[in-house]
Amino acid sequence: MTAQILDGKATAAAIKSELAVRVAALKERGIVPGLGTVLVGDDPGSRWYVNGKHKDCAEVGIASIQRELPATASQQDVEDVVRELNADPACTGYIVQLPLPKGLDPNPVLELMDPDKDADGLHPTSLGRLALGIEGPLPCTPLGIVELLRRHQVEINGAEVVVLGRGVTVGRSIGLLLTRKSENATVTLCHTGTRDLAYHLRKADIVVAAAGVPHLVKPEDVKPGAAVLDVGVSRSEGKIVGDVHPGVAEVAAWISPNPGGVGPMTRAMLLNNIVVAAERRADG
C-alpha cells in the first residue's frame, strides 16, 4: 500500500476559486482587496516568488501593489516604503519578502508594519495574538497545513503531532495553531538539540518536517498509517529535495508531495489573509 497524496496544488486551486467568489462579493460592496509586496535586491529566487504571488492575485481578482528597491537601499529607504503601504488605503495587506539583502535588519522593518495589514501572519503582534487567542492574521504555512489536512479528512483532533524544525515561519508557530481548542492536537517540537528523534517520530500520527535537512525523515522511523507533511526545501542539481525520504510513501497513509504540497497551500493562505483582512475592515 502506498500513501495517498495530500494534493496541495489541487487544494490550493479549489481555495482560490472560493476566494474569487468572496472577492467578487467585496467588489459588489465597492471594496477591492489589494496585496502589496516589498522586494529589496535582485535575488532571482525572491523575484520568482513575488511574481508568483502577483499571478495568484490576478487569478482571484485581488489588486497588486509592487514596490521594488535596489540591493543598495538603506534601512531608512525600506522603512519609508513600509510607512507608505501602511498609509495606502488601496493596500489591504502586504508582505516584505524575506530574506532582506545583507546589511539590512528585518526586525525593525517587520515591527513597523501595521499589524492589521500583515499578510504573512508573522508580525510580532500577529504571533502575540495567536498565542493569546485573539483573532488576527495566521501564519501562512501552518494555516496551509491545517487546511490541507482538513480537506483530506485527516483527523487533527487528539492527534500526536511531531514537528521538526524551530524556524519562526513553520516550526515555532504551528504548535500555537494546532494546540488551539479548535484543532486540539498534542504537539512535540523537535530540533537540532533533540536527543532521540526516532523515538518522537515513531509515536507521531502527523509529522510536519520543516527542518530543511534533506531526507531527514526515514521510512523506518515513521508509524504506519501516519500523515507526513514535507515542508523542507533544499536544492540539489536544480531540483527540490524535501525533508522526507521517498521510502516513507510505503509506510505512511498520507504524504504531501514536494513540490506540489505545502508550497501552493502557503501561497493560497496568503491570499486568504488578504481577503479576510479586507472583509474584517469592511464589516468594521
Ligand SMILES: Nc1nc(=O)c2c([nH]1)NC[C@@H]1CN(c3ccc(C(=O)N[C@@H](CCC(=O)O)C(=O)O)cc3)C=[N+]21
Ligand atoms: N515575507 C515572506 N513571506 C513568505 O511567504 C516567503 C518569504 N517571505 N520568503 C521566501 C519564502 C518561500 N515561500 C514559498 C512559497 C511557495 C512556494 C511554492 O509554491 N513552491 C512550489 C514549487 C516551487 C519550485 O518549483 O521551486 C511548490 O511547492 O509546489 C515556495 C516557497 C514563501 N516565502
